[in-house]
Amino acid sequence: MHLYEFVCGIARSFRRRGLKVGISESIDACQAIGLIADRGLEDIITAIRVTMIKDPSKYHLIEQAIEEAVAGGGSGAGEESGGEEGAEGSDFQTQSMRSTRGAGQDRDSTSTQYVMYSPAESLHKRNLRPVDTSALKTGRRIIKRMRRRLAVLPGRRSHFSKRGEIEFAKTIRYSFKTFGEIMELRKSAKILSRARLVALIDISGSMDTYTDWLVRAMYLFKRFTRRVEVFVFSTRQRRITELLSVTDLEEVRRRLSNEIDLWGSGTRIGYSLKSFIDNYGNMLNRSWIVVIVSDGWDTGEPELLRMSMISLKQRVGRIIWLNPHTDRPNFKPLTIGMLTALPHIDVLAGLSVLENYTSFLAFFGKSIKPLRRGESLVRHKPERAAI
Amino acid sequence: MAKAELLEKLTIDTLIEKLEKHLYVADRSLATALYLAIKMNKPLLIEGEPGCGKTEIAKVLAEILQTDLIRLQCYEGLDASDAIYEWNYPKQLLYIRLLENKGDLKDVESEIFSEKFLLKRPLLAAVLHEGDIPPVLLIDEIDRADEEFEGFLLEFLAEFQVTIPEIGTIKCKKQPIVILTSNRTREIGDGLKRRCLYYFQSYPSREKELKILRLKVKGLDDAVMERIVDFVNIVRQRPEVSKKPGISESLDWANALARLSAKELNRETVMSTLPCIIKTQEDLIRLDIDSILSIIGGKSS
Known part of the structure; x- marks a missing residue:
């Protein structure tokens, strides 16, 4: 088999499993294999790995891809089948078939398609209804205000500050007033205006009523600031940041319908948080704000939730908890999940904060200045007025 | 060559x-x-x-x-x-002042934006x-x-x-x-x-980590090195530890034990040198040292 055929077969095999392997990667792989003198299998695998796979969690696909390429299984396969590797550990069966109008109606009828399925994947996917966009305008405005209120990081803008750093350019410009004689050193400091956000959104069965809100919230949170990560969880958690990287809300809805298989499942908040910390704990530090959207109904171990909350609190700047029941007049945090998490939360608010400006002000305060470090806005007294 | x-x-x-x-x-x-x-x-x-x-x-x-x-x-x-790069503003200012005193400001612009005022x-x-x-x-x-x-x-x-x-x-x-x-x-x-x-x-295999310690740390018994590697490997797997120790922490720990002429890895030596691999107070409190020592003790025997 020719080297080019071999590499192309591997590239096709990777693409079928959802890896982004372009022409440039294939060219690099050909060049890399060509450079290896004795071409032992181990070196070839390394060459393919360093040039074509940029995600270590996909390394396990390589041997299967080589087998397919050697057996010629990769030839004739559709380049853009849109296949996606599914849940970890689940077995997939792959069927090659000529395109017929059916499941993939919008695809090119002349291309060969690969249909991948897994019993685990298809169980909880949900065809979400079109989302009501009327509340988006207010939502965007509130998100802007929330960003300012939760800011912990200096932004690009600076203001005059005696304790700031010397600005040479400003000093020179200021000296023009005194005919070029420097009379005063101008100093400035950056204004706090940014934050990083991780949103962990509960999409279990108990949150079913709020699905419409949840989709809007995912969309809005992704636009909170530049560094945003969005995760959904029920019995396990999944990162969905990439699914939200489009501006069209309808496309976001479609992606969430097709890709997420956790809708309406049970809730294991503690386990999901722990899994999040284990996998993404490295990225967290005091400049991150964590927003958890959940009603606090947890079927998992309360101790695990407590440990996870402690661990999360140690790592991040602020924890905001949005609970749909908090909007109710006589709300009391009585669920095990809420009682366990409450001591570690900085702001506890209802879902109405993203839709109603008055509600936002009630929960987050009227000030436009960033919250002070350690300032808590948890007001969970039973007699608190309804919003 | x-x-x-x-x-x-x-x-x-x-x-x-x-x-x-x-x-x-x-x-x-x-x-x-x-x-x-x-x-x-x-x-x-x-x-x-x-x-x-x-x-x-x-x-x-x-x-x-x-x-x-x-x-x-x-x-x-x-x-x-x-x-x-950045222009060396203070140096440029001083140079302009110098030229002002001399009264020679003819080619000042081309001079102050030349390579000698460039911070690479x-x-x-x-x-x-x-x-x-x-x-x-x-x-x-x-x-x-x-x-x-x-x-x-x-x-x-x-x-x-x-x-x-x-x-x-x-x-x-x-x-x-x-x-x-x-x-x-x-x-x-x-x-x-x-x-x-x-x-x-990723984190190295036990054998590789042992090889690194043997290569870089002098004056420590092989048995102690093995126990260090086992101990660190167990710590990496513990969910309660938020900052997992890498190879550099293993090396620091082995070097510290070598300086202390440690002949074995017991509770005392571990407690006195644990900050070499555990970097937060919470992790230090939560880590169950005795259970790890009993596991690696069993392994070495």
Whole structure:
């Protein structure tokens, strides 16, 4: 088999499993294999790995891809089948078939398609209804205000500050007033205006009523600031940041319908948080704000939730908890999940904060200045007025 | 051997050999990735847990190739002026004052915007490097830099040239060997990943870690080293530990025990030296040392 055929077969095999392997990667792989003198299998695998796979969690696909390429299984396969590797550990069966109008109606009828399925994947996917966009305008405005209120990081803008750093350019410009004689050193400091956000959104069965809100919230949170990560969880958690990287809300809805298989499942908040910390704990530090959207109904171990909350609190700047029941007049945090998490939360608010400006002000305060470090806005007294 | 010849005759096997001579124990896969990065003139992005030798590999490579290591440490807010060049404003001001006193301000503009008032930052230094062998440019912890800087790097890594408006465009004569490292505190953009070869450096196997300790730590019994490696491996698997120790922490710990002439790993020695591998107060409180000691004690017996 020719080297080019071999590499192309591997590239096709990777693409079928959802890896982004372009022409440039294939060219690099050909060049890399060509450079290896004795071409032992181990070196070839390394060459393919360093040039074509940029995600270590996909390394396990390589041997299967080589087998397919050697057996010629990769030839004739559709380049853009849109296949996606599914849940970890689940077995997939792959069927090659000529395109017929059916499941993939919008695809090119002349291309060969690969249909991948897994019993685990298809169980909880949900065809979400079109989302009501009327509340988006207010939502965007509130998100802007929330960003300012939760800011912990200096932004690009600076203001005059005696304790700031010397600005040479400003000093020179200021000296023009005194005919070029420097009379005063101008100093400035950056204004706090940014934050990083991780949103962990509960999409279990108990949150079913709020699905419409949840989709809007995912969309809005992704636009909170530049560094945003969005995760959904029920019995396990999944990162969905990439699914939200489009501006069209309808496309976001479609992606969430097709890709997420956790809708309406049970809730294991503690386990999901722990899994999040284990996998993404490295990225967290005091400049991150964590927003958890959940009603606090947890079927998992309360101790695990407590440990996870402690661990999360140690790592991040602020924890905001949005609970749909908090909007109710006589709300009391009585669920095990809420009682366990409450001591570690900085702001506890209802879902109405993203839709109603008055509600936002009630929960987050009227000030436009960033919250002070350690300032808590948890007001969970039973007699608190309804919003 | 002439320097250029050294680069020419480099093979994967000789690279492994040379890395080991410079006290760096590398897997064949890492050596292959390095070899390909050098031969293909492509940047190598190494991702992995902190303290697993990502930065060290660039240092050792520069030593092996007998060339300069130019390091750009990334941090939040890093911008092009910190990475490429900056005009030396205080020096320019002083120079203008000097010329004012002399009363000679004729060619002041062309003079103050010349190379002698230029502060060369790492990327410009790499472009202007002159030598038989290109320098090793280490762009360390790229995940700490902002996405804007990552976007800027895309252009630099494609063209390997720098444009200074007052001077013009400077293109490098020999493309530097670029190594980027990331601790995965955030996802690196697809664009940058596609321009680089990619290698993931995970925690080493028990055997490899033991080999590293034997190579780098002197004056410690082999049995103690084995127990250190076992202990650290168990700590890495413990969910209650938030900051997992890397190889550098294992080395620090082994060196500390060697300085203390420790003959065995018992509760006392562990308690007095544990901060070498555990870096937060909470982890120190939560870690059940006795249970780990009983596990590794059982293993060694």
